[in-house]
Amino acid sequence: MIKTRRELFSLHWTCASLAGLTFLAGCASTPVDAPKPTGWIKDEVADSYVFGYPLVLMEAARDAAVGTDPGQAPLNTLRHAQALPPVGLANPPTPSLDTLDSSAWLDLGAEPVILALPDSHGRYVDARALDMWTNVVWSTSAQTGPRASGIKEQAIAFVGPGWQGDLPKNVKRIDVPTRNAWVTVRIQSNAGRDMTLVRKLQRGIRLVPLSAYASDARSAIAPGGNAAAAAALAASGSPAAQVAALDAGGFFSRLAEGMQDNPPVPDDPHALKFLADLGVKPGEPVKLPDASDAITSGLSDGRERVVTPPPNLLSVNGWSWFGDGVGNYGPDYALRAYAAYAQPGIGTKDDEVRATLTLDSDGHALNGANRYVIHFAPNQLPPVRGFWSITAYTKEGALGESAPARLAVGDRNGAHRNRDGSLDVVVSSVRVRAANWLPAPRTDLQLVLRLYAPKPQATDGTWQPPAVVRQ
Structure with a gap:
């Protein structure tokens, strides 16, 4: 006991001489801070x-599309594409050549905004609205019946969070959980002279705040895009x-x-x-x-x-596409994020399917220098209530510069069937003597197969698109 006391006494004064008597209590065993876990x-x-x-992507897309520069439009203002292929500031990759699109970004903070659509007289129209988390809050797909044969005249009021009030008669209320929303209206077009009829239909679309709806005020319309606007987008990045x-x-x-x-x-x-x-x-x-x-x-x-494609993506013969969960994601955040990245503005399983492919049946990258055949068996044609098409793009999603203006092959533009009801599409950058030649860029490429108003078997896994075989 005495020896121990002397050792402590000696230690006490050694510490005191080094650090002062006031630090005696902590001198004998100074703690060392261990690094905090950061996993x-x-x-x-x-x-x-x-x-x-x-949400961050949608905010960036909104900011790119909203403004007064060429190819942009203010909030609550329609912007109509005027040409195929489309040109403008906010075009997504792999632009569609099947429809002429109108779009608007909404601000529902002050009051509802009403979208009035005219009777399309049998022409295919796909209209949808997405909240800022890319969920589809409304679309016309539920109205088209067993075949997508156009829409009737209608008016839809998009109502933001917390708004209380009455809407005009015959205006359908759609509650939007976010202050902002993205509305698109896609009108099927055959290009050429048909564009005049589509533009007339575009002019019949009305988008106005509730306070202006009863006064019959016309909606604000921004001019279409141009090459300068497209160059501005390229400079700023998508x-x-x-x-x-x-x-x-x-x-x-x-x-x-x-x-x-x-x-x-x-x-x-x-x-x-x-x-x-x-x-x-x-x-x-x-x-x-x-x-x-x-x-x-x-x-x-x-x-x-x-x-990274999530595991619940459908994938057959090299093609991949979204199944039943697209457009209304719930807590499936991986699928929602990938869908926003890969196919901005994608609708629900009833609106549209976009199947993409970059490899041939042997697992080699598609390239326009080669010749490929896509053989649809009679019972393998894309199952649609509307129509379908295939388009070739570069790997980055651009259209080939040297290819003709009409790059899509599909059932709406006279795709020729074989005698047994099957159908062959030939893909090549060099013109070939084939009924269904699909022009391709002279580089590595991707194919996009679009199904407008798809049938249930397109998204439940029972339908399989065919492989792309190099000749």
Whole structure:
């Protein structure tokens, strides 16, 4: 006991001489701070990136499309495409050559906005509205019946959160859970002289705030796009490229700002807790944790997950497409993020199917220097209530510069069947003597097979598009 006391006494004065008597209590065993675990930060950054990606992308797309520059339009203002292929500031990749599109970004903060559609007299029309989380809140697909034979005259009021009031008679109310929304109207066109009839139908579309609807005021219409506007988009980068370039601070700041007016859909407390853990709250400055390596790693993981096809994508013979869950995602955030990235503005399973393919039946990259045949058996033709088409694009989603204006092959433009009811499409950058020649870019390419107003078997897995065979 005495020996122990002397050792402690000696230690006491040694410490005192080095650090002063006031630090005696902590001198004998100074604690060492162990590094705090950061694995949870990496995981929650990645999960939150996937969760918030659709809203940040939609905000970037809105900002690119809204304005007074050529190819843009103010909020609550229709912008009509005037040509095929379309030209403008906010064109998505792989533009459709089957429809002439009208679009508008809505601000429902002050009052509802009413979309009035004319009778299309049997012509195929696909109109839809997406909230800012890319869920389809309304579309015309439910009205088309067993065959997509056009739409009747109708008016739809898009109503933002919290609005109370009465709507005019015969105006259908659609409640939108976000302040902003994206409306598109696609009108089937055969190009050439048919464009005059389509433009007339476009002029019959009306988009006005509720306060102007009763006065019969005409909707504001922005002019169509031009080459200069397309060049401006190329210089600034597509919305997807802009989002991919954001660092963690930029991405989550944009997400926090967007959630103030456009709350998450669905309202997911678990996802909001993850964001709050990271210092991301709606409408507030973002305060990310002091763990740069974990945040950088989580951001990289989130980006990779967004561009990776989820396992519930349908895939047959090299083609891949969305099944029954598209357009109304619920808590399937991986599917929602990938759909927003891969096919911006995609509708529901009843609106449209876009199957894409980049490899031939041997697993080699498609290239326009080769010749390919797509053979549809009589019972294998795309199942549609409307119509279908195939278009060839570059790997980046652009149309070939040297190809003729009409690049699509499909049943609406006279695709020729064989005697047994089957159908062959020949894909090549060199003109061939074939009934159904599909011009292709002189480079690596991708094919997009579009089904307008698809039948249920197109999305439930019972239909299979054929392989693309190199000759």
